[in-house]
Amino acid sequence: MLKLPIELEIGLRYTRSRRSKAVGKRDGFLSFISGISTAGIALGVAALIVVLSVMNGFQKEVRDRMLSVLSHIEITAPDGLPDWQTLSAKVASQPHVLGVAPMVSSQGLLSRGEIMRGVAVRGVSPSEEGSVSDLPKQFVAGDIADLRPGSFGVVLGAQLANMLGVRLGDRVNLIVPEGDLTPAGVMPRMRALNVVGVVDSGHYEYDSSLAILHWQDAAALLRLRDPSGLRVKVDDMQRAPQIANQLASLVPQALWVTDWSRSNRNWFAAVQTEKKMMFIILTLIIAVAAFNLVSTLVMTVNEKQADIAILRTMGASPGLIQRIFLIQGLAIGLLGSLGGVGLGLLVALNIDVIVPAIEAIFRVQFLPRDIYFISQLPSDVRLNDVLTVGLMAFGLSILATLYPSRRAAKVQPAEALRYE
Structure with a gap:
């Protein structure tokens, strides 16, 4: 059986829920916080992909209808x-x-x-x-x-x-x-x-x-x-x-x-400006979700100080301890990014079914013909947008894990075990 590196095995174990009689409640709470961080990143990524796809589709649809007449x-x-x-x-x-x-x-x-x-x-x-x-x-x-x-x-x-x-x-x-x-x-x-x-x-x-x-x-x-x-x-x-x-x-x-x-320069310039502003606003949402990892990992470091001390006394280097918590943060960021990309693609590719269903249920019309250029919500999923959003979310997750992992590497075994 293939043996995983110890830092990878421990980092992934900290990401999952592990309950024990001694610290089961606290481990469960930490796992819940990790799940919330993952869900926050996923929702931010999905929202940004859907919004960019809809704005791309809106621009393409209006442009094509314009050029069918012009x-x-x-x-x-x-x-x-x-x-x-x-x-x-x-x-x-x-x-x-x-x-x-x-x-x-x-x-x-x-x-x-x-x-x-x-x-x-x-x-x-x-x-x-x-x-x-x-x-x-x-x-x-x-x-x-x-x-x-x-x-x-x-x-x-x-x-x-x-x-x-x-x-x-x-x-x-x-x-x-x-x-x-x-x-x-x-x-x-x-x-x-x-x-x-x-x-x-x-x-x-x-x-x-x-x-x-x-x-x-x-x-x-x-x-x-x-x-x-x-x-x-x-x-x-x-x-x-x-x-x-x-x-x-x-x-x-x-x-x-x-x-x-x-x-039609003014119209297309306005659409491009709106797209850039929506990208910036929703990127801030992803950033907030990604930097929730800081609090999650800091809580994990505080909770696992005894484990860190034991590993240090067994010969683990500060670099190995740092990699353990880097892997935990990267696992959360990767799961959130991939989950958000999957959810975003699912919604963006089926927007023509989802929106009419919502309009029928709540008896509303999101795009009245006498106000907007078009009356149906279009979607145009572009690979470069999906890759940009996914990689950006993962990159922010990497940044968010740097401080907690460095803090874990500086834990002194004697101080950590003093009150155990």
Whole structure:
């Protein structure tokens, strides 16, 4: 049978509950304190893994839903692109570019009866929009092919259609900022539109404010002869900033080239700041749990002074005594870290089942659609986050064991046995 080193055997024995007639109650209490320390580390690690996974999932889900409506890269001009077909062909021939489509973008005011809503007016090319976004797949009523030039049809976001109380075939009025000069002064430009479709992207901000027209109709309303820009889709959205810089060197300097990360910089910066702050706050929870080991091990050292003295009189060196209590602390830290990683992964990987169950039991909704971008709690577990949290918790446990183990090594046998 394999014989364990004596310091390992004694350190693990101190970690477990060992009851005897003489000191059974006190040993049991020490084991209970060790269990509490282990549980505290495990809960802190699990909480940090779940929170980081949820925030990663939230960022990924919102980003993907944004990019199902928005484009990876936009090339725009304030007065339109006169030779947009040539520019489109040139951009489409570049590496990593998957699709290019014309667009017209503006703001407007949509009204029906006494109800008025501010909207983002977007002109698209029905035949080419599928190459740059998922918009054609998001129709819940109608079809993108129903947007025909000259018909002045409009496709509304699902939430916007509900706000206005419209269905397919209803008519709405669109007012655009550009006005017409009349003898009575500047009059706002208004056009009646026929609702030909409804889209649901799952992103409340866009579903409640998006009005889509054929780009030629949108250009006519804005008195433009050409599209105001091009929408570009690339093969890797994470490389969109680099690809945008490359395209900027190919197009005329008068054109603006922006990527999705710049267009939504404030939102993503806020999410990253929140993630960092949550990491710091929950790390403090793990630190508190890890440094509970100090009190646990100090109590163990005080309780085991007679044992330490006996070992010293039998020839044990101070280094061996120190290693015994280091092993006890490391065992607690390792068990807590591994248990926390396991619990955190279990919860994070099943968050889509756990959260709806809690909402059903308590009849609450954690993410109302009219407040948050999404209505379901997502999770994206990343290996580097799990490893970072687990190793950090174990490292804090190592730090917490240094002082008690050194104190144990300094116990003098004569002093320890004086009152025994």
